[in-house]
Amino acid sequence: MHSRFSLQVLTKMAIKKSICIVGSGNWGSAIAKIVGRNVLSSPDLFEAKVNMYMYEENFEGRKLTEVVNEKHENVKYLPGIKLPENIVANPDLIASCKSADILIFVMPHQFVRGTCKTMQEHIKDSALAVSLIKGFDKGPDGKILMISKLIEDILNIDCAVMMGANLAPEVAEEQFCETTIGCKNKEQGELLRSVFETDYFRCAVCTDIATIEMCGALKNVVGIGAGIVDGMGLGHNTKAAVLRLGLMEMVKFGELFIEGSQEVTFFESCGVADLVATCHGGRNRLLGENVVKSDKTIKQLEKEILRGQSFQGPLVAQEINQVLKEKNMLEQFPLFTAIYKICQREMDPREFINCLRNHPEHI
Amino acid sequence: MHSRFSLQVLTKMAIKKSICIVGSGNWGSAIAKIVGRNVLSSPDLFEAKVNMYMYEENFEGRKLTEVVNEKHENVKYLPGIKLPENIVANPDLIASCKSADILIFVMPHQFVRGTCKTMQEHIKDSALAVSLIKGFDKGPDGKILMISKLIEDILNIDCAVMMGANLAPEVAEEQFCETTIGCKNKEQGELLRSVFETDYFRCAVCTDIATIEMCGALKNVVGIGAGIVDGMGLGHNTKAAVLRLGLMEMVKFGELFIEGSQEVTFFESCGVADLVATCHGGRNRLLGENVVKSDKTIKQLEKEILRGQSFQGPLVAQEINQVLKEKNMLEQFPLFTAIYKICQREMDPREFINCLRNHPEHI
Numbered sequence: 001m002h003s004r005f006s007l008q009v010l011t012k013m014a015i016k017k018s019i020c021i022v023g024s025g026n027w028g029s030a031i032a033k034i035v036g037r038n039v040l041s042s043p044d045l046f047e048a049k050v051n052m053y054m055y056e057e058n059f060e061g062r063k064l065t066e067v068v069n070e071k072h073e074n075v076k077y078l079p080g081i082k083l084p085e086n087i088v089a090n091p092d093l094i095a096s097c098k099s100a101d102i103l104i105f106v107m108p109h110q111f112v113r114g115t116c117k118t119m120q121e122h123i124k125d126s127a128l129a130v131s132l133i134k135g136f137d138k139g140p141d142g143k144i145l146m147i148s149k150l151i152e153d154i155l156n157i158d159c160a161v162m163m164g165a166n167l168a169p170e171v172a173e174e175q176f177c178e179t180t181i182g183c184k185n186k187e188q189g190e191l192l193r194s195v196f197e198t199d200y201f202r203c204a205v206c207t208d209i210a211t212i213e214m215c216g217a218l219k220n221v222v223g224i225g226a227g228i229v230d231g232m233g234l235g236h237n238t239k240a241a242v243l244r245l246g247l248m249e250m251v252k253f254g255e256l257f258i259e260g261s262q263e264v265t266f267f268e269s270c271g272v273a274d275l276v277a278t279c280h281g282g283r284n285r286l287l288g289e290n291v292v293k294s295d296k297t298i299k300q301l302e303k304e305i306l307r308g309q310s311f312q313g314p315l316v317a318q319e320i321n322q323v324l325k326e327k328n329m330l331e332q333f334p335l336f337t338a339i340y341k342i343c344q345r346e347m348d349p350r351e352f353i354n355c356l357r358n359h360p361e362h363i
Numbered sequence: 364m365h366s367r368f369s370l371q372v373l374t375k376m377a378i379k380k381s382i383c384i385v386g387s388g389n390w391g392s393a394i395a396k397i398v399g400r401n402v403l404s405s406p407d408l409f410e411a412k413v414n415m416y417m418y419e420e421n422f423e424g425r426k427l428t429e430v431v432n433e434k435h436e437n438v439k440y441l442p443g444i445k446l447p448e449n450i451v452a453n454p455d456l457i458a459s460c461k462s463a464d465i466l467i468f469v470m471p472h473q474f475v476r477g478t479c480k481t482m483q484e485h486i487k488d489s490a491l492a493v494s495l496i497k498g499f500d501k502g503p504d505g506k507i508l509m510i511s512k513l514i515e516d517i518l519n520i521d522c523a524v525m526m527g528a529n530l531a532p533e534v535a536e537e538q539f540c541e542t543t544i545g546c547k548n549k550e551q552g553e554l555l556r557s558v559f560e561t562d563y564f565r566c567a568v569c570t571d572i573a574t575i576e577m578c579g580a581l582k583n584v585v586g587i588g589a590g591i592v593d594g595m596g597l598g599h600n601t602k603a604a605v606l607r608l609g610l611m612e613m614v615k616f617g618e619l620f621i622e623g624s625q626e627v628t629f630f631e632s633c634g635v636a637d638l639v640a641t642c643h644g645g646r647n648r649l650l651g652e653n654v655v656k657s658d659k660t661i662k663q664l665e666k667e668i669l670r671g672q673s674f675q676g677p678l679v680a681q682e683i684n685q686v687l688k689e690k691n692m693l694e695q696f697p698l699f700t701a702i703y704k705i706c707q708r709e710m711d712p713r714e715f716i717n718c719l720r721n722h723p724e725h726i
Contacts, residue, residue: 165603176716177600178607178725202604202725236644237540240528241565244541244636251630263627267611272635273603280643281599353539362541362565 018047019195020100022115023107024054024068024089027132029078030172031106034198036084042194048086051100056091065089081172094122102128102195105159108310109135109147116154129159130183130192134216135312136319144257144323146213160188161209162196163216164269165277171201178202180270182209208265210258215250215270218320219278220313222246224339226279227288228352238353242335243279247272248361249333253320256329284313291342292349314343334359381410382558383463385478386470387417387431387452390495392441393535394469397561399447405557411449414463419454428452444535457485465491465558468522471673472498472510479517492522493546493555497579498675499682507620507682509576523551524572525559526579527632528640534564541565543633545572571628573621578613578633581683582641583676585609587702589642590651591712601716605698606642610635611724612696616683619692647676654705655712677706697722 019039021032032052039046057064059076067075068089072082090096097103097119105112112133131148139145148159164179171177181192181203189205197203206212225246229239247266254261265271279285283306290301298314321340324330330337338355341347382402384395395415402409420427422439430438431452435445453459460466460482468475475496494511502508511522527542534540544555544566552568560566569575588609592602610629617624628634642648646669653664661677684703687693693700701718704710 165600165607167598167600170598170600173598175597175601176604176719178604199720202720202722204725234538235530235533235536236640237528237530237533238538239643240636240640241539241541241632243639244528244630244632247635248630263630266630267607267614267626269604269607272610273607276606276639277599277603280602356539357562357565359565362567 016047017045017101017191018099019050019102019104020097021050021052021087021104021106022093022097022119023105024052024074024077025107026074026078026172027166027168028052028106029074029081029083030168031104031132031196032087033081033083033172034201035104035195036087038195038198040084040086045194050087051090051096052087053093053096054089054091063091065091078168078172093118098122098124100124100127102130102191103157104130104132104195105147105151106132109133109137109312110310112147112150113137113154116151120154123155123157125157127155127157128188128191129155129157130181131159131161131213132163134163134220136217136316138319142322144319146210148209148213158184158188160184160192161213161216162192162203163212163274165273166269167277167281174198174200176200176202178204178269178273180212180265180268181205182207182212182270184209204268206265206268208260208262211254211261211265212268212270214254214258214261215266215274217312217316218246218250218253218336219275220282220284220311221317221320221336221339222250222275223278223282223284224288224291224313224317224343225335225352227285227290228292228339228342228349229288230285231289231292232350232353234353239279242356243275245335245356245359245361247275249335250275252332253336257323284311287311287313288349297345298343313339317343332360379410380408380464380554381462382413382465382467383460384413384415384450384467384469385456385460385482386468387415387437387440388470389437389441389535390529390531391415391469392437392444392446393531394467394495394559395450396444396446396535397564398467398558399450401558401561403447403449408557413450414453414459415450416456416459417452417454426454428454441531441535456481461485461487463487463490465493465554466520467493467495467558468510468514469495472496472500473673475510475513476500476517479514483517486518486520488520490518490520491551491554492518492520493544493558494522494524494576495526497526497583499580499679501682505685507686509573511572511576521547521551523547523555524576524579525555525566526575526637528636529564530640530644537563539563539565541567541632541636543575543628543631544568545570545575545633547572567631569628569631571623571625574617574624574628575631575633577617577621577624578629578637580675580679581609581613581616581699582638583645583647583674584680584683584699584702585613585638586641586645586647587651587654587676587680587706588698588715590648590653591655591702591705591715592651593648594652594655595713595716597716602642605719606638608698608719608722608724610638612698613638615695616699620686647674650674650676651712660708661706676702680706695723
């Protein structure tokens, strides 16, 4: 399933590839640090300059892109981490992406559709996209649409994915971790590995794209559950049980809704490892804890904890709840269902564990 | 794979079954609380009195068994938790077990061989054993011998196993958790479920006995690795990667050394869940943390932290290292190998992560 990057194959492909990073939050900036260095160490393969599309903002009276390009640091979203000088922040989306061979999407999922629509007609037909975005979108039919599929549909190019236990600040500090790349074939896999792999950021490549992406979305629902356990002062056994039951609902969801979803994919970093990291260090865990400790709504907690940004978990919980309800499958997913109700404040979080006592996994 | 306990089937089996708990440490006492209650709630199935074999000790000038039977509390190993009055501590091993139909083994693994030898010739031929013991033993050929196999060989009866994310103090407090029962057939599974399952202790039953047992031993090796990550002040990503790479080495070990080992067993509580609990709350994690923070030997740390008891992880690491070395397979298990060397103080724990950067999983 995994394949080691082969320099020979890639250099034969001849023309240097140009990379654009579409997005520039903390994860985008952490990955820019890796990509910027990797292209410099493979000058035969890649153009040295890497555009990073950045939504323009004001930062202490100046344009954020100017400050970033002067200081080589994303002073707003990843302060304290130096970026390679070949990473160039650019507020013009079309100028950033038009000559790119590889488009790395890394932005909140609600902005993807609009961004892709602006890019449409301006990108190379031969470009390869890779999505680092966690979450789902909704198709015109109201059904769940994977972000990679959304990108493919609008831009008419292939879209790979990369997900794993990759909390951005730790990656930025070069702490050892792993990730999972999902793409269509070996050639794409080798190319993307050469873009992303470092001695502290280890890549495994597989083709089960949709399962990888689903893990990236659903883990945040389970993370809320882990936070509820913490908020109630329960211990390691209960948290491990919630994590495992969440994992089994993720596997089940894959079986039912993803063609060709493989159990083995859940053993990759995008599966079990990201779930472990999310259930111990993610912000959806923090949300779960706060849901127990206060009576505030999710909106209020977002305002207080994330200064108005959205938690991913409740959105995904709502989206999958709609799908499961339509298919009359709610009882097969008691954990997802309970977390949806708790986020809606329709259920007391103290009832969470009671919803798991007769889980289908125990029958 | 899982099957729900059916009262009809069991009551048809007629004669009431008698249970003996062989061992009485903190896990033994926590499980005694469950078993004691369960037999009372199924008076048609089980004899009310449950013998708990207890190695006699002095407790504040009195015999420990006397104090336990008077106070209905294991004042030495699980203080503060009331035991049902039908749990009767008995210092006479043969008297405790001779009329038992179900023998629950729960003691440190180094005592199993001697205990079984004493029991030999005194137990019922039709008895069923179930081992709750984590760890391996060594056969006369120097090879790894599962504890359940050791019990079967000496006593000439079937031995099931039960393992999972079950830290004893949390089970004693009735916090929700799951466990995995491994046994030969559905009938044994239903019987054991009726012995152990409660609304806070949920059982799943499968037949991959050796894999379940192997998980119970190997998880402690990985737990040391998680502790090393903590000791070095690294974050969630690295810990998740170590946990996952450890899990993959466990899967690989199963593939190579256990006939019929199934990947799906690692999704049970005995696999991923117990690993998560061990890597966050187990005492082998604590050992790993201390191995980084001091230069003391494992023996010294055992004296300080466990007052002379043994950590499981280093013993298991050594046993599997011998096997892997003989088979010339050390490079396939860089995590297990590094932890062995670190426990021997042959390697600086700060080198641990460097041993994982080119893990076979990344190739």
